[in-house]
Amino acid sequence: IAGITQAPTSQILAAGRRMTLRCTQDMRHNAMYWYRQDLGLGLRLIHYSNTAGTTGKGEVPDGYSVSRANTDDFPLTLASAVPSQTSVYFCASSDSVAPDTQYFGPGTRLTVL
Amino acid sequence: AQSVTQPDIHITVSEGASLELRCNYSYGATPYLFWYVQSPGQGLQLLLKYFSGDTLVQGIKGFEAEFKRSQSSFNLRKPSVHWSDAAEYFCAVGGVYSGGGADGLTFGKGTHLIIQP
Numbered sequence: 001i002a003g004i005t006q007a008p009t010s011q012i013l014a015a016g017r018r019m020t021l022r023c024t025q026d027m028r029h030n031a032m033y034w035y036r037q038d039l040g041l042g043l044r045l046i047h048y049s050n051t052a053g054t055t056g057k058g059e060v061p062d063g064y065s066v067s068r069a070n071t072d073d074f075p076l077t078l079a080s081a082v083p084s085q086t087s088v089y090f091c092a093s094s095d096s097v098a099p100d101t102q103y104f105g106p107g108t109r110l111t112v113l
Numbered sequence: 114a115q116s117v118t119q120p121d122i123h124i125t126v127s128e129g130a131s132l133e134l135r136c137n138y139s140y141g142a143t144p145y146l147f148w149y150v151q152s153p154g155q156g157l158q159l160l161l162k163y164f165s166g167d168t169l170v171q172g173i174k175g176f177e178a179e180f181k182r183s184q185s186s187f188n189l190r191k192p193s194v195h196w197s198d199a200a201e202y203f204c205a206v207g208g209v210y211s212g213g214g215a216d217g218l219t220f221g222k223g224t225h226l227i228i229q230p
Binding site for chain 2: 004033035040041042043044045048058059090092100101102103104105106107
């Protein structure tokens with residue numbers, strides 16, 4: 001069982017470029033999440049999805065968009081990257097939308113120059 | 114809005130000594146509390162969680178945590194640490210984000226645990 005996979009593992013991106021971070025889970029979990037992790041700030045929620053076809057904004061949604069076309073995939077798009085979006089991005093999933101154990105992917109390290 | 118405070122940014126403990134990592138939360142309803150561990154360059158792994166019932170919860174790797182409602186705390190403990198416990202530890206509380214209906218987690222900023230030989 002792979003759990004959650006994220007791609008790419010790392011990426012260096014020029015400011016202004018568009019970038020999509022991929023996230024796929026094979027646990028058939030209903031809910032999925034995107035967090036960013038910055039030194040000294042812990043993890044902050046960017047966007048979430050209760051179930052396929054629905055998405056919502058978290059604590060720091062500006063500059064990011066998501067889609068949930070099916071249960072397994074939850075891509076995160078940066079339409080026009082800026083240096084402040086340099087971070088490590090984690091995708092997570094949980095079986096229900098109630099506060100429940102979230103399972104995390106290995107992360108994507110993104111550097112915007 | 115919910116929040117989590119981990120007052121210790123770094124903690125250094127000798128191998129074999131006991132450990133306590135502090136976590137205080139602010140949440141308007143019954144909290145759902147979690148401790149996660151992150152090894153360098155890795156994702157987060159759940160150590161333990163509290164939803165209801167017994168306020169002392171046992172987790173993996175010999176960790177335990179005690180929920181104290183009166184103190185709004187959920188401190189993590191281990192009686193004897195091993196060098197492999199060196200990692201970043203995050204406390205988190207389940208909540209509902211304004212305007213939404215789903216429950217993401219609010220994380221503390223983390224405590225970096227260093228193990229001295």
